[in-house]
Structure formats: C-alpha cells, structure tokens
Amino acid sequence: AQSVSQHNHHVILSEAASLELGCNYSYGGTVNLFWYVQYPGQHLQLLLKYFSGDPLVKGIKGFEAEFIKSKFSFNLRKPSVQWSDTAEYFCAVRNAGNMLTFGGGTRLMVKP
Amino acid sequence: AAGVIQSPRHLIKEKRETATLKCYPIPRHDTVYWYQQGPGQDPQFLISFYEKMQSDKGSIPDRFSAQQFSDYHSELNMSSLELGDSALYFCASSLKGAGGEQYFGPGTRLTVT
Numbered sequence: 017a018q019s020v021s022q023h024n025h026h027v028i029l030s031e032a033a034s035l036e037l038g039c040n041y042s043y044g045g046t047v048n049l050f051w052y053v054q055y056p057g058q059h060l061q062l063l064l065k066y067f068s069g070d071p072l073v074k075g076i077k078g079f080e081a082e083f084i085k086s087k088f089s090f091n092l093r094k095p096s097v098q099w100s101d102t103a104e105y106f107c108a109v110r111n112a113g114n115m116l117t118f119g120g121g122t123r124l125m126v127k128p
Numbered sequence: 129a130a131g132v133i134q135s136p137r138h139l140i141k142e143k144r145e146t147a148t149l150k151c152y153p154i155p156r157h158d159t160v161y162w163y164q165q166g167p168g169q170d171p172q173f174l175i176s177f178y179e180k181m182q183s184d185k186g187s188i189p190d191r192f193s194a195q196q197f198s199d200y201h202s203e204l205n206m207s208s209l210e211l212g213d214s215a216l217y218f219c220a221s222s223l224k225g226a227g228g229e230q231y232f233g234p235g236t237r238l239t240v241t
Binding site (some may be wrong): 052058059060061062065106112115116117118119120121 | 135159161163169170171172173182183184218220222224229230231232233234235
C-alpha cells in the first residue's frame with residue numbers, strides 16, 4: 017500500500033522567508049506526485065504535479081517542487097513567501113487506479 | 129471555466145438519519161472521486177467511478193453507497209449516520225487518459241448531531 021508522510025505539521029514563517037515543506041512517499045510502482053493547497057474554508061487546489069521528465073517542476077504562485085527518486089521525496093519550495101500563502105498544504109501520490117493518497121498536511125502561517 | 133459543483137454545501141443531520149450528497153463534475157469529465165476530510169485530518173479516499181462503473185474503493189463504510197449516473201453526476205448516499213461521519217466531503221473529477229489530474233469541488237460540510 018502506498019503512503020505519504022509530511023514531516024512538518026505546522027510551520028510559521030515571516031513574509032519574504034524561504035519555504036521548504038518535506039514530503040516522502042512509499043510506493044513500489046510508477047508514481048504521479050501532487051501538491052495541493054487548501055486556503056482557510058476553501059477546497060483543494062492543485063499547486064503543481066509531477067508525472068515524468070524534468071524532476072524540478074514549477075507550479076502556480078511561485079511554488080516549485082523537486083522529485084528525488086532515490087530519496088522518495090517530493091519537497092515543495094518557494095523562495096519568498098507572502099502572507100497570502102497562509103494555508104494548509106497537502107502532498108499526494110496517485111496510484112495506477114487514480115486514487116490519491118494524501119499526506120497529513122502542513123499548516124503554514126505567514127506572519128506579515 | 130466551469131468547476132466541480134457539489135450540493136448541498138452544508139448539511140445538518142441527526143444520528144441514524146440518511147443523507148445524500150451530489151456532485152456534478154466538470155463538463156466532459158468521465159471520472160468522479162469522493163473523499164472524506166475529518167476535522168484536522170487529511171482527505172481520505174472513499175470511492176471512484178469511471179463511465180458509471182465503480183473503479184476504485186477506499187475506506188468507505190458499508191453504510192455508504194454511491195453511484196454515477198448517465199450524465200456523469202454522482203451521488204453519495206449515507207445511511208444510519210453516526211457522529212463520526214461529521215466531515216467535509218469532497219468530490220473531484222477528472223478526464224481519464226488526460227493525465228488524470230483531479231479537480232476538486234468546494235465540498236459538502238456534513239454535521240451529524
């Protein structure tokens with residue numbers, strides 16, 4: 017069975033600080049990896065995804081993530097966060113059957 | 129662009145009652161997924177349908193059932209509701225063969241009292 021773990025449950029940063037959220041997965045087959053963001057009271061929105069090719073993927077709002085196969089990791093990064101990035105971030109892996117398995121989420125609070 | 133529509137957005141039920149949640153996928157999307165997100169938890173996959181047939185089954189209780197109709201909308205039927213069923217229920221849709229990227233709806237917040 018596949019699983020996803022996000023090591024940081026809560027992260028507090030000041031504006032302009034750099035962000036890196038960890039995500040590790042376990043799955044024996046070909047993986048498709050995603051990062052979703054959930055703003056307070058809203059639904060999940062896709063930030064970025066990795067299917068194949070360049071392991072460094074760029075998403076919306078200045079986010080990027082790097083797939084490192086040897087480490088089973090797909091960490092999310094942003095060079096300079098803004099107050100509006102305050103949200104919960106979910107890493108997810110999709111199996112061959114298309115179902116998504118989510119990590120536990122990381123709550124990011126950006127202080128103005 | 130059209131998004132996934134879920135109704136109702138909020139629902140309050142008492143224990144042992146039944147509830148029906150509806151999901152209308154993005155036009156031309158043929159696959160629908162249901163997820164349950166408990167308070168402070170990550171979304172858990174319940175069940176999915178492709179072309180009106182169940183394609184995957186996750187941690188869906190036996191008290192719940194779902195189906196996808198000919199217009200591709202889906203309904204999640206929940207019976208004998210329990211307090212622990214209180215959660216946000218998300219529906220997502222995708223187009224099979226197009227990378228399968230799932231687009232999520234706004235969710236239905238179910239409160240069982």
